[in-house]
Amino acid sequence: MKIAVLGYGTIGRGVYEILSNPVTDYTKKIQVSYIWIRKGKEKALPEMCDDFNIILQDKEVEVVVELLGGIEPAHTMILEALRAGKHVVTANKKVTAQYLKEFLEVAKEHHVQFLFEATTGGGIPWVRAVEKVKRIDEVSDFHGIFNGTTNYILDRMYKEGAEFDDVLKDAQQLGYAEHDPSADIDGLDIGDKLQITASLAFDCIAPNDFPIFGIRTITKNDISFFKNRGQVVKLIAQAKRSNNILSCCIEPVVFSKDSMEASVPNNFNLGSITGTTIGELKFYGQGAGMLPTANAVIQDIIDLLEEKNETAFDFSKEVEFCYDKIMKDYIIRTSLPEEKVREVFGENVGEREEYLGNYYYEILTISTKRLHDGIQQLQVYDKTVFGARIHVGTL
Amino acid sequence: MKIAVLGYGTIGRGVYEILSNPVTDYTKKIQVSYIWIRKGKEKALPEMCDDFNIILQDKEVEVVVELLGGIEPAHTMILEALRAGKHVVTANKKVTAQYLKEFLEVAKEHHVQFLFEATTGGGIPWVRAVEKVKRIDEVSDFHGIFNGTTNYILDRMYKEGAEFDDVLKDAQQLGYAEHDPSADIDGLDIGDKLQITASLAFDCIAPNDFPIFGIRTITKNDISFFKNRGQVVKLIAQAKRSNNILSCCIEPVVFSKDSMEASVPNNFNLGSITGTTIGELKFYGQGAGMLPTANAVIQDIIDLLEEKNETAFDFSKEVEFCYDKIMKDYIIRTSLPEEKVREVFGENVGEREEYLGNYYYEILTISTKRLHDGIQQLQVYDKTVFGARIHVGTL
Numbered sequence: 001m002k003i004a005v006l007g008y009g010t011i012g013r014g015v016y017e018i019l020s021n022p023v024t025d026y027t028k029k030i031q032v033s034y035i036w037i038r039k040g041k042e043k044a045l046p047e048m049c050d051d052f053n054i055i056l057q058d059k060e061v062e063v064v065v066e067l068l069g070g071i072e073p074a075h076t077m078i079l080e081a082l083r084a085g086k087h088v089v090t091a092n093k094k095v096t097a098q099y100l101k102e103f104l105e106v107a108k109e110h111h112v113q114f115l116f117e118a119t120t121g122g123g124i125p126w127v128r129a130v131e132k133v134k135r136i137d138e139v140s141d142f143h144g145i146f147n148g149t150t151n152y153i154l155d156r157m158y159k160e161g162a163e164f165d166d167v168l169k170d171a172q173q174l175g176y177a178e179h180d181p182s183a184d185i186d187g188l189d190i191g192d193k194l195q196i197t198a199s200l201a202f203d204c205i206a207p208n209d210f211p212i213f214g215i216r217t218i219t220k221n222d223i224s225f226f227k228n229r230g231q232v233v234k235l236i237a238q239a240k241r242s243n244n245i246l247s248c249c250i251e252p253v254v255f256s257k258d259s260m261e262a263s264v265p266n267n268f269n270l271g272s273i274t275g276t277t278i279g280e281l282k283f284y285g286q287g288a289g290m291l292p293t294a295n296a297v298i299q300d301i302i303d304l305l306e307e308k309n310e311t312a313f314d315f316s317k318e319v320e321f322c323y324d325k326i327m328k329d330y331i332i333r334t335s336l337p338e339e340k341v342r343e344v345f346g347e348n349v350g351e352r353e354e355y356l357g358n359y360y361y362e363i364l365t366i367s368t369k370r371l372h373d374g375i376q377q378l379q380v381y382d383k384t385v386f387g388a389r390i391h392v393g394t395l
Numbered sequence: 396m397k398i399a400v401l402g403y404g405t406i407g408r409g410v411y412e413i414l415s416n417p418v419t420d421y422t423k424k425i426q427v428s429y430i431w432i433r434k435g436k437e438k439a440l441p442e443m444c445d446d447f448n449i450i451l452q453d454k455e456v457e458v459v460v461e462l463l464g465g466i467e468p469a470h471t472m473i474l475e476a477l478r479a480g481k482h483v484v485t486a487n488k489k490v491t492a493q494y495l496k497e498f499l500e501v502a503k504e505h506h507v508q509f510l511f512e513a514t515t516g517g518g519i520p521w522v523r524a525v526e527k528v529k530r531i532d533e534v535s536d537f538h539g540i541f542n543g544t545t546n547y548i549l550d551r552m553y554k555e556g557a558e559f560d561d562v563l564k565d566a567q568q569l570g571y572a573e574h575d576p577s578a579d580i581d582g583l584d585i586g587d588k589l590q591i592t593a594s595l596a597f598d599c600i601a602p603n604d605f606p607i608f609g610i611r612t613i614t615k616n617d618i619s620f621f622k623n624r625g626q627v628v629k630l631i632a633q634a635k636r637s638n639n640i641l642s643c644c645i646e647p648v649v650f651s652k653d654s655m656e657a658s659v660p661n662n663f664n665l666g667s668i669t670g671t672t673i674g675e676l677k678f679y680g681q682g683a684g685m686l687p688t689a690n691a692v693i694q695d696i697i698d699l700l701e702e703k704n705e706t707a708f709d710f711s712k713e714v715e716f717c718y719d720k721i722m723k724d725y726i727i728r729t730s731l732p733e734e735k736v737r738e739v740f741g742e743n744v745g746e747r748e749e750y751l752g753n754y755y756y757e758i759l760t761i762s763t764k765r766l767h768d769g770i771q772q773l774q775v776y777d778k779t780v781f782g783a784r785i786h787v788g789t790l
Contacts, residue, residue: 014672018531018672023531023532023533023671024529024530024531024532026530026531027530027531123673123674123676124676125524125527125676129520132520132694134419135419135421135422135694135697136413136418136419136421136422136690136693136694136697137418137419137690138418257653258652258657258658258660259658260655260658260659260660260679262653262658263653263654263655263657263658264655265653265655275690276418277409277413277686277687277689277690278518278680278681278686278687278690279518279680279681279684279686279687280679280680280681281518281519281520281678281679281680282677282678282679282680283676283677283678283679284655284675284676284677284678284679285673285674285675285676285677286673286674286675289674291672291673291674292672292673292674294672295531295532295670295672295673298531299527299530299531302530302531
């Protein structure tokens with residue numbers, strides 16, 4: 001099977017490396033015929049080509065693998081490939097989150113497939129896992145650690161008692177974090193992954209307006225405060241169904257130190273999904289990185305090679321997304337006076353605790369939306385406010 | 396698609412329950428036409444039938460689901476079904492471990508499939524995960540907690556400081572452990588699962604003569620000794636490849652308390668697999684139980700419904716299984732005098748530590764086989780000997 005790879009960044013190199021040194025009968029059957037690069041870039045490999053029309057017109061190319069990242073030209077090229085009767089495999093979470101429905105409709109129209117395992121959870125077979133659970137069960141909940149950078153930061157802060165800024169610098173030097181780390185530490189990177197998974201899990205086009213609160217303001221003191229209570233903080237993306245109401249959010253969550261979530265080390269990811277009859281399943285692995293993500297891309301290509309029947313996506317469900325109905329318990333830390341906290345959160349304020357000169361407030365039985373809104377109100381006066389949900393029993 | 400279910404025990408009831416109340420398009424397409432029960436048993440449901448020939452001759456039945464357990468009549472009935480041109484799906488680890496090669500050969504000959512996801516890891520999609528890793532990578536290691544009963548016992552002993560016998564009694568009352576618990580606590584139950592997974596992972600017919608040591612002799616004192624060191628004991632099945640030598644074993648392993656393995660609660664299972672490019676993946680879920688196991692059985696049936704291409708099993712690899720080459724570190728507890736321990740383990744004996752009147756010896760840089768043999772020698776004089784491998788870094 002001949003394929004064309006669009007882009008030769010980290011994942012592109014990984015795909016090329018694995019397929020140039022195949023060790024199995026499956027990978028031996030896949031041949032990289034083209035690597036599309038932008039005009040003006042050096043053609044360092046014989047497969048490189050900067051004319052996409054040549055690829056579109058080559059009838060032997062069955063699969064176009066989009067590894068450009070971002071919206072354009074990825075969006076246009078994916079559509080052109082599908083319309084030219086080629087399957088598309090992508091690792092691009094941004095374009096997939098935004099145009100999933102369009103891609104799947106155009107693919108169906110042209111009797112080809114659009115596959116996107118590598119967009120969420122890197123090397124973890126997460127997308128297929130969600131699809132598989134849905135073959136038998138209704139999904140009531142999924143949640144997980146889907147950002148390796150923040151897990152790396154939180155894990156080192158916990159294990160070494162280090163400060164946020166110091167660990168972030170190390171992460172940047174190791175290439176785990178970008179020069180501008182906002183997308184990771186503010187939880188935005190996970191938004192696309194949450195939207196993609198929620199669409200699959202709940203047969204709908206999930207919106208992306210859910211509450212997001214990251215770990216930018218977490219301190220060594222916060223980690224230590226929770227550690228003394230036998231707890232570990234993780235940045236969690238979650239979607240939950242109760243009756244026909246769906247809620248999604250991204251926020252720090254505090255777990256008991258002997259939970260599976262608390263034990264996820266380094267830059268690893270962990271996705272959990274709960275179905276009616278299967279109960280809870282968890283999937284752990286490298287959520288990023290050249291070879292693991294390339295592996296996920298190639299798994300999709302092998303599914304095409306195997307002519308595995310197209311998964312029937314159904315985005316027709318009428319579901320209501322609402323972030324103001326499910327009540328949870330939180331803890332926030334702020335240096336503002338207690339009356340300010342009470343002014344914002346009113347009767348939801350529980351006990352206050354002092355820890356090494358910082359004040360921690362329980363905010364109880366409150367919706368995600370109200371909590372996040374309240375934190376924003378406090379941030380006007382105290383930019384350092386931190387908040388985390390308290391996980392008790394099931395999430 | 397019409398199916399026949401052989402046996403109406405726990406899993407049979409689960410399959411019937413899920414398929415009688417289908418919530419997805421997939422499960423709505425599957426119809427239980429027959430439930431085979433032994434002659435003389437009451438036919439409580441209209442689908443029940445005690446004549447297997449009727450099922451074999453019914454051309455509309457495409458899949459026979461074997462849920463009888465044990466070797467006979469399962470072995471004969473599976474072969475008859477395959478020879479009658481019917482796909483077979485089974486949850487029976489015992490017959491699958493012993494006759495996997497025969498079943499796959501006869502299936503191939505008759506252009507049908509033999510699927511066995513539910514044999515290992517219950518509801519966890521473990522068998523498919525191993526197959527999927529192998530589409531791209533060589534497997535260097537897999538290991539896991541594949542027995543829920545022993546994990547339940549070890550977890551409660553750790554969390555509550557309870558004695559083995561007391562927790563075992565509770566497990567028996569809850570139905571987690573059999574009246575005769577030997578198969579679980581002596582590690583024998585896991586043997587079949589290890590053999591099945593090793594055959595798949597390493598393209599060979601794995602033998603079943605590997606060293607097995609269970610948790611029958613573990614005490615409250617042992618758990619407490621390791622807990623004080625920040626460690627947790629789990630019963631682990633493992634297979635490892637180094638060069639062309641394979642080793643398998645089942646034994647208690649001591650993990651750091653903040654590892655993923657240490658965090659597996661209750662009667663859950665966790666399987667880990669490491670491939671060249673994917674790195675380490677872990678899969679967590681219910682390793683037993685009516686609905687999760689039935690779910691795994693139905694996933695296999697849906698794969699048949701989807702006409703997913705047959706997985707190409709290859710048992711042709713010439714590999715050497717050897718339990719005497721990879722060196723590891725252990726700790727054993729015995730009441731025998733130190734000279735007896737030194738007589739058996741010689742220079743491998745490291746430090747001795749006393750803990751609440753019990754003596755713990757490091758046994759260092761020793762092969763699994765020699766360690767297990769040595770424990771057997773000590774057991775002649777001290778039936779209560781306990782031993783566990785020390786996990787450092789990667790297993």
